Amino acid sequence: MTTHGNAGTIKVQYYTFAEPPKELKLESGQSLGPITLAYETYGELNNEKNNAILIGHALSGDAHAAGLREGAGVKELGWWDSMIGPGKAFDTTKYFVICSNVIGGCKGSTGPSSINPKTGRPYAIDFPLITISDMVNAQRHLIDHLGIDKLLCVVGGSMGGMQALQWVASYPERVRSAIPIATALKHSPQQIAFDEVGRQAVMADPEWREGNYYGLGQPEKGLAVARMIGHITYMSDQSMEEKFSRRLKEKNYSFRFKTDFEVEGYLRYKGDGFVRRFDANSYLYITKALDYFDLSGGITRHPGRPIDTKFLVIAFKSDWLYPSYQAQEIVKQLKIRHADASYCEIKSTYGHDAFLLEAEEQTHLISHFLKKVYKDKEGR
Amino acid sequence: MTTHGNAGTIKVQYYTFAEPPKELKLESGQSLGPITLAYETYGELNNEKNNAILIGHALSGDAHAAGLREGAGVKELGWWDSMIGPGKAFDTTKYFVICSNVIGGCKGSTGPSSINPKTGRPYAIDFPLITISDMVNAQRHLIDHLGIDKLLCVVGGSMGGMQALQWVASYPERVRSAIPIATALKHSPQQIAFDEVGRQAVMADPEWREGNYYGLGQPEKGLAVARMIGHITYMSDQSMEEKFSRRLKEKNYSFRFKTDFEVEGYLRYKGDGFVRRFDANSYLYITKALDYFDLSGGITRHPGRPIDTKFLVIAFKSDWLYPSYQAQEIVKQLKIRHADASYCEIKSTYGHDAFLLEAEEQTHLISHFLKKVYKDKEGR
Numbered sequence: 001m002t003t004h005g006n007a008g009t010i011k012v013q014y015y016t017f018a019e020p021p022k023e024l025k026l027e028s029g030q031s032l033g034p035i036t037l038a039y040e041t042y043g044e045l046n047n048e049k050n051n052a053i054l055i056g057h058a059l060s061g062d063a064h065a066a067g068l069r070e071g072a073g074v075k076e077l078g079w080w081d082s083m084i085g086p087g088k089a090f091d092t093t094k095y096f097v098i099c100s101n102v103i104g105g106c107k108g109s110t111g112p113s114s115i116n117p118k119t120g121r122p123y124a125i126d127f128p129l130i131t132i133s134d135m136v137n138a139q140r141h142l143i144d145h146l147g148i149d150k151l152l153c154v155v156g157g158s159m160g161g162m163q164a165l166q167w168v169a170s171y172p173e174r175v176r177s178a179i180p181i182a183t184a185l186k187h188s189p190q191q192i193a194f195d196e197v198g199r200q201a202v203m204a205d206p207e208w209r210e211g212n213y214y215g216l217g218q219p220e221k222g223l224a225v226a227r228m229i230g231h232i233t234y235m236s237d238q239s240m241e242e243k244f245s246r247r248l249k250e251k252n253y254s255f256r257f258k259t260d261f262e263v264e265g266y267l268r269y270k271g272d273g274f275v276r277r278f279d280a281n282s283y284l285y286i287t288k289a290l291d292y293f294d295l296s297g298g299i300t301r302h303p304g305r306p307i308d309t310k311f312l313v314i315a316f317k318s319d320w321l322y323p324s325y326q327a328q329e330i331v332k333q334l335k336i337r338h339a340d341a342s343y344c345e346i347k348s349t350y351g352h353d354a355f356l357l358e359a360e361e362q363t364h365l366i367s368h369f370l371k372k373v374y375k376d377k378e379g380r
Numbered sequence: 381m382t383t384h385g386n387a388g389t390i391k392v393q394y395y396t397f398a399e400p401p402k403e404l405k406l407e408s409g410q411s412l413g414p415i416t417l418a419y420e421t422y423g424e425l426n427n428e429k430n431n432a433i434l435i436g437h438a439l440s441g442d443a444h445a446a447g448l449r450e451g452a453g454v455k456e457l458g459w460w461d462s463m464i465g466p467g468k469a470f471d472t473t474k475y476f477v478i479c480s481n482v483i484g485g486c487k488g489s490t491g492p493s494s495i496n497p498k499t500g501r502p503y504a505i506d507f508p509l510i511t512i513s514d515m516v517n518a519q520r521h522l523i524d525h526l527g528i529d530k531l532l533c534v535v536g537g538s539m540g541g542m543q544a545l546q547w548v549a550s551y552p553e554r555v556r557s558a559i560p561i562a563t564a565l566k567h568s569p570q571q572i573a574f575d576e577v578g579r580q581a582v583m584a585d586p587e588w589r590e591g592n593y594y595g596l597g598q599p600e601k602g603l604a605v606a607r608m609i610g611h612i613t614y615m616s617d618q619s620m621e622e623k624f625s626r627r628l629k630e631k632n633y634s635f636r637f638k639t640d641f642e643v644e645g646y647l648r649y650k651g652d653g654f655v656r657r658f659d660a661n662s663y664l665y666i667t668k669a670l671d672y673f674d675l676s677g678g679i680t681r682h683p684g685r686p687i688d689t690k691f692l693v694i695a696f697k698s699d700w701l702y703p704s705y706q707a708q709e710i711v712k713q714l715k716i717r718h719a720d721a722s723y724c725e726i727k728s729t730y731g732h733d734a735f736l737l738e739a740e741e742q743t744h745l746i747s748h749f750l751k752k753v754y755k756d757k758e759g760r
Contacts, residue, residue, distance in 0.1 A: 016465075088570070119452065129635040130636070186626060188617060189620040189626065189641065190620045192626070193644070193647055193659075196644045196647060197605060197609055197612065200647075200648070203637070204602060204605055206580075206586060221584035225581045228573075232573045232574060237568060237703070240568065240569040240570045240573065241569060241571075243571075244569040245569060246568075246674065253408075253672055255408035255410075255508070255509040257579070257664060258511075261572050261671070263569040263573050263576070264572065264573070267573055268580070282636060291640070291641070293584065295624065312426065324571075
């Protein structure tokens with residue numbers, strides 16, 4: 001059913017905010033500018049400009065959500081290629097799909113590794129702390145630039161789901177529907193704790209140099225440890241058992257401090273790969289944005305006004321990082337406001353990674369939901 | 381009900397193995413010696429020498445299980461003081477209770493920080509890798525030394541529970557009963573993964589110096605990160621929510637990389653405290669012993685022989701580090717061998733820490749179980 005890369009060969013695009021405003025006022029009170037967003041698009045915007053879907057990426061994601069990246073040496077498929085393309089959940093023969101790298105990131109959008117125009121050197125930790133709301137505000141400028149008044153849908157898993165929720169909170173009149181997946185209204189203390197330990201691992205590495213490591217090499221060991229912690233939380237106990245069990249790399253225990261178990265080798269491989277493709281300071285900034293996120297006080301600041309956005313909320317049974325009770329809290333808050341919200345908990349053993357892996361079940365739910373929203377688009 | 385420290389003021393004792401054997405043959409094939417074990421005892425051994433209970437400690441525990449440590453500047457209660465003493469679960473007016481620091485540890489027993497007699501310097505990572513079976517073999521020499529032929533009970537939580545299981549596997553004829561608590565027949569890949577990330581955090585710290593840091597200071601930052609990861613796994617999502625929720629240390633977000641949330645402050649406090657009291661190399665050795673442990677192939681090597689040891693297996697509902705399905709696997713294996721095994725899953729929100737905190741429920745179960753075993757001691 002899934003044809004890899006059928007969204008085509010994709011070229012990343014860049015949008016640097018023109019006036020007004022050159023600077024973005026941040027939630028912290030600080031200003032940031034100039035700002036560039038890296039983004040990709042799939043499919044065509046129709047004449048009515050009412051078929052646009054915005055995808056938010058997760059912690060380590062980027063703008064390359066689908067298709068094959070132009071110019072990449074190896075064929076590099078987008079991180080949600082199984083979901084975006086002709087005939088897929090986000091059918092690019094019908095919809096115009098946009099994905100942009102978040103501010104604070106390191107994949108083409110302005111972040112701590114970008115040049116600070118005031119100093120001519122990378123911002124490092126002089127970069128202001130950003131929030132999910134700031135990320136969404138930046139995206140809004142991109143959506144304006146693309147000439148889209150109202151998005152058909154804002155969707156994403158994990159941090160991408162927070163962006164979907166934040167879009168409704170910040171710009172309810174510009175979002176026809178939202179699909180938050182494997183996400184939460186706020187980080188729990190356990191989620192904060194995992195992020196904090198990851199940050200401590202990075203900052204404990206002397207190669208971090210208080211953030212000023214650019215040109216000198218990354219704090220590789222600390223960042224790899226942070227990523228390894230992350231990977232444990234992305235999988236489930238069961239999926240680890242199915243994938244690795246207690247299989248050894250050699251025939252017997254080494255009785256030394258080396259990689260005995262396959263699961264250890266996998267984590268090291270994932271940790272080492274991550275430090276080659278991700279900036280340590282971006283890791284700090286984005287995890288902090290996740291921890292600061294809190295819409296538990298209300299998805300809208302206007303308690304009198306009903307929520308017009310239609311919702312499809314998806315959770316996965318074995319996801320213990322973003323447990324389904326958190327998705328149910330989203331639905332509960334929406335129902336209190338009489339919003340049109342459906343909830344689906346998918347039976348998967350993949351844990352949090354399920355939002356990237358369970359394409360078939362999600363496709364079924366999402367394509368049906370989008371079809372209805374698209375059809376009803378003039379209905380209200 | 382619980383009187384703190386009523387096991388009395390306790391003096392730690394040391395037993396250095398006399399011949400035979402001065403050396404212990406290890407599971408790895410290597411030999412280790414001389415070996416000293418630090419241990420404490422509470423209550424009196426009766427004339428029949430049939431009232432002795434051996435307690436196994438967890439990863440970061442020590443021989444000081446109960447009462448007040450003699451000579452300690454501050455009144456230092458044992459780590460299971462709520463369970464050991466007159467009128468408590470392990471009633472020291474009836475039973476003679478023993479707890480020893482494991483080999484590989486850093487609390488008085490021979491471990492990587494001990495002096496290698498061949499070099500006159502600390503072993504560091506020249507210390508041989510030890511297993512739970514090696515720990516138990518060392519304990520057996522102590523039990524011989526104390527003149528005890530058959531233990532009334534071997535008990536412990538987490539790694540202590542593995543020791544209880546290993547005692548039955550290694551010396552079935554010397555164990556009348558066993559109480560494995562919050563433990564498993566083998567580490568799952570998820571448990572191995574958490575341990576491995578902790579080890580990587582320690583070894584990533586340049587202050588680790590390939591293990592040769594003695595006299596130069598600990599790899600404090602790496603060990604603190606390892607301990608912080610541990611603490612997340614010892615608590616439950618719910619107990620973290622109850623203890624911290626999203627409470628801030630200051631009134632507002634700092635918008636800086638500092639401790640915003642109480643849970644972050646708690647983890648740092650716990651990490652910092654740990655590095656002052658625990659040796660980083662011992663952390664590596666003991667976690668490796670945990671990961672190597674695997675009795676899933678059979679608690680006894682003699683498939684024909686029935687298991688005479690009586691079992692009480694305890695798990696806790698919110699313990700996700702050692703989930704109750706692992707305790708049920710122990711029970712299942714015992715039942716297949718027609719062993720007399722009871723299972724109890726205690727409803728607690730404390731997570732893995734529950735074995736240290738849920739004194740009342742455990743006392744009820746254990747005191748009843750021990751009374752019966754002690755009464756029946758001549759029955760079979």
